[in-house]
Amino acid sequence: MKIIQTILSCLVLSLIGRQLVAQEKTQGIIMELVSGEKIEGAQIQNLRNMVEVQTNKDGSFAIETNINDLLLIKASGYEQDTVFIYDTSLRRIYLNRINNPIELTEVIVERMTDSRLAAEIQREKIAGKYSDVSQQRGGIRISPSRIFSKEGKQARSNYKLLVAEQEKRAVDRKFTERLIKELTPLEGADLALFKEQFRPSYKFVHNSSEETLKVYIMDSYKKFNEKK
Secondary structure (H helix, E strand, O other), X not given: OHHHHHHHHHHHHHXXXXXXXXXXXXXXXXXXXXXXXXXXXXXXXXXXXXXEEEOOOOOEEEEEEOOOOEEEEEOOOEOOEEEEOOOOOOEEEXXXXXXXXXXXXXXXXXXXXXXXXXXXXXXXXXXXXXXXXXXXXXXXXXXXXXXXXXXXXXXXXXXXXXXXXXXXXXXXXXXOHHHHHHHOOOOXXXXXXXXXXXXXXXXXXXXXXXXXXXXXXXHHXXXXXXXX
C-alpha cells in the first residue's frame, strides 16, 4: 500500500513539475504604433484562462502564459489587438489609435503585431485591387482609375511591403538560433554569419516539415564548414 502511495505521489509531483515548466511569465511593453509612446493602463488578457493584467506607467506588464496562448490587448482610445505566444522572449506590442490612418514605412511595418499585419495586408489588397469579377454583369471588369491612381499604386506598394514582412516572420519563427544550436556547435559571430548565408526562403519553410528543416540545417552546416 505504501509503495502505491509513493508511486502516486511521484506521479502527482511529476505532473505539477511539468505544468510549472510549461507555464512561464511573458513580459512585454505596450506602445503606440506610430510615436512609440508607452501606454499605461492597457489590459492584457490570456484567452486560455481569462487571467488579466494591466500595464504600469512605463507600459510594461508580465502575465502567466503557455506556448500557443493567445493574448487580447485593449486600451482606451486604441484599436484592440491579439498576440500569439510562440516563445517567451520580451514582447514590444504596438497599438494603433482608433480612426488613425497609418502611413506605412518599414519601421512601422516591423512594429505591427501579426494580427494587425494581417489586417493591413487585407486592407491594402482591397485598396490596390484593379480588377473585379461580377456574376451579375459577367466576366472581369478592369478599373483604369485603380490601375493608374496614386492611391492604387501606393496600396500595391504597401501590400508588397506587408507581405514581405509577414513572410520574414514566418521564416524567423522556424529558422531559429535555438534550433540551429541544437543541431550545430555554432555560436556568436559564426552563428550570425550562418543564419545570414543559409537563411531559407519562405516557400521552402512554408512547405517543409520540422524534420526537413533540420536536415536542411545540418546539410547547410557541412557547406558552411567547407567554405572556411
